Amino acid sequence: MAAVERHGRSWSRAVGIGILVSILTAVVMLALTAAGMSPFPKPPSLAFAETVLMRSLPLPVGLLFHTVYVTFWCVVYVRYFPKRDIWTALLLAAALWVIILVAFFPIVGWGFAGLSVSPRLIVASFVPHLLFGLLLWASDKYLPGNMSGT
Template identity: 30%
Template sequence: MTQHRLRKGFVYGVAATIAMSILMLLALVSEVSPVPQPIPKAVVTQFFGSGIPKPLLMALAVGLHLGYGGLFGAVLARVARPVTIQQGLALSIGLWAVMQVTFLPFLGWGVFGTAITPKIAGATLVLHLVYGGVLGCAMDRDTSSAAGASPTTTD
């Protein structure tokens, strides 16, 4: 049953990452985002350099982002029973905080993005709250519907 629960958490994490990414891309395309480029793309470029072919760069960035989101969906499914929206939001705030003090400085953007603009911290917080809200809501609804189905279908 635990593997099934982890798989579901991973899938919900990927779905939540897609929701977050849609909002991120809409903000970038509409030029309201203070982020100069998608962070997963910036991380991959930092690791592999700017000479990487664009299709490979994008595939790696998307894979990294979806994999990271899925992994933490599985982690949440593993450590919280049942998962609530509040737990999804708490996870997302934790992930956001780690990103602010590790990934952004790694990119040269400074802690909380302050080397570019402090608006990055707020924008990325909103995106992470979307991730956590979608993840927590989906997992909470799944747990609620499974609990109402029958005792043999719960994990």
């Protein structure tokens, strides 16, 4: 059982899940933005990249920041969380959502919970985090390599 568990928590599997989840969440959010349904002034990962690098940047740089961030948290979940079920994945997603509201939005200049832009940012930021939690759990549970069923 230990060999199976190690395989289910391998670095390559964890990074692969992270990249998959980052691509799927980015596709959904970019589609919503293209459809005019996003209340964000710009993609949050792009806003963060521009804040960190203190300059205007193209969207692919924001997508790279998004991929690194999402992959990091997926790796933490797959490699280090002792219990990997839907509730744990959703709890991680909820914790990250709270962090975006109280730390990330103020850092990029959108105010606490994005309220200096619009109260709609609260719900608009919840949706991708919920999607993140569901995709993370499903990817870990159903992609090959996790024979333990946790």
